[in-house]
Amino acid sequence: MIESDPDHPLDPVIDLSGLTLRRGPRTVLADLSLQVGPGEIYALLGGNGAGKSTTLAVLLGFLAPDSGVARVAGVDPAVAPDQARRQIAYLPESVALYDQLTAHENIAYFMALAGSEPGPDIIDAALDAAGLQSEARTRRVGGYSKGMRQKVAIAMAVLREVPVLLLDEPTSGLDPRATADFNALLGRLKARGTAILMVTHDLLGAADCADRIGFLAGGRIVEEVRPAEGIDVMALHHRYGEVAAA
Ligand SMILES: Nc1ncnc2c1ncn2[C@@H]1O[C@H](COP(=O)(O)OP(=O)(O)O)[C@@H](O)[C@H]1O
Ligand SMILES: [Mg+2]
Missing domain, CATH: 3.40.50.300 (P-loop containing nucleotide triphosphate hydrolases)
Incomplete structure (x- = not known):
C-alpha cells in the first residue's frame, strides 16, 4: 500500500x-x-x-x-x-469487447495483442480480483450487463500492470x-x-x-x-x- x-x-x-x-x-x-x-x-x-x-x-x-x-x-x-x-489502461464509457467471445477469450485475445499470454489460471485470478462471478466467465459477453463488461476491462487493467x-x-x-x-x-x-x-x-x-x-x-x-x-x-x-x- x-x-x-x-x-x-x-x-x-x-x-x-x-x-x-x-x-x-x-x-x-x-x-x-x-x-x-x-x-x-x-x-x-x-x-x-x-x-x-x-x-x-x-x-x-x-x-x-x-x-x-x-x-x-x-x-x-x-x-x-x-x-x-x-x-495506460483506458476504460471508455462503453467498453469494447467481442460479443461472440467469452470473458476469458476476450482477455486472452487483447492480452495477446499487447504481447503477453496469460494462462487460464492467471486470467481467472484477475477476474476474481475484478469480481466477475465465475459462472459468467464461460458465457459470451454479448449477454453481459455494463457492470460485467467493466469488470472484464478492469481484469485486463489488472493483468497489464x-x-x-x-x-x-x-x-x-x-x-x-x-x-x-x-x-x-x-x-x-x-x-x-x-x-x-x-x-x-x-x-x-x-x-x-x-x-x-x-x-x-x-x-x-x-x-x-x-x-x-x-x-x-x-x-x-x-x-x-x-x-x-x-
Ligand atoms: N470532434 C470535435 N470537434 C470539435 N470540437 C469538439 C469535438 N469534440 C468536442 N469538441 C468540443 O470540445 C468541448 C469539450 O468536449 P469534451 O471534452 O468531449 O467534453 P466533456 O467530456 O467534458 O463532456 C465541447 O464543448 C466541444 O465544443
Ligand atoms: Mg465526455
Whole structure:
C-alpha cells in the first residue's frame, strides 16, 4: 500500500501542466494543470462539454495541446503516443469487447495483442480480483450487463500492470450497488500503486472513492477538494449545480 504524504509527495505519474487546447473557435482547455500520484484516485467532474474527455484524449496522445505539456509516467503523449499508451489502461464509457467471445477469450485475445499470454489460471485470478462471478466467465459477453463488461476491462487493467488507469464516466448507467462495487475495485488498484484519473458526473460516488476531486469549468480546474478532509457535498452540489448533477 502506498501512502501519500502531503509533505513529501511522490513524483506525479500523470502530470498535466498549463495545457491549452483549441478546437475551432472554442478554447476547450485553458491553462489546465493537474497531477495524479501513484496510488492516488483523482475524480474530474465537469458539466457536458467541460473538456473532460478531451483531457483524457490528450493523455492518450489522440489530441495534441496547443501549449503546455502532458506526461504519462514521464512520457509526453504528443511526442511518443505509442509509448504513452503502453503505460495506460483506458476504460471508455462503453467498453469494447467481442460479443461472440467469452470473458476469458476476450482477455486472452487483447492480452495477446499487447504481447503477453496469460494462462487460464492467471486470467481467472484477475477476474476474481475484478469480481466477475465465475459462472459468467464461460458465457459470451454479448449477454453481459455494463457492470460485467467493466469488470472484464478492469481484469485486463489488472493483468497489464500499467501505472496509469484512465476512466471516462465508468459509473454512468450503473445502479448504486454496482457503483459501490466498482469504486471498491478501484480501491484495490489504488492499493497496487496505480495512478487513477476518473472522469465522472457522480459527485457522491467520487466523494466515496477519490482522494481528490477537481471541478473542471472553462477549461481549467476551478476548485479541488479532498473528501478525506471532510467536505460538504451538498454545498459543492449547489456550487457546481450542473457539474454535479448525476
Ligand atoms: N470532434 C470535435 N470537434 C470539435 N470540437 C469538439 C469535438 N469534440 C468536442 N469538441 C468540443 O470540445 C468541448 C469539450 O468536449 P469534451 O471534452 O468531449 O467534453 P466533456 O467530456 O467534458 O463532456 C465541447 O464543448 C466541444 O465544443
Ligand atoms: Mg465526455
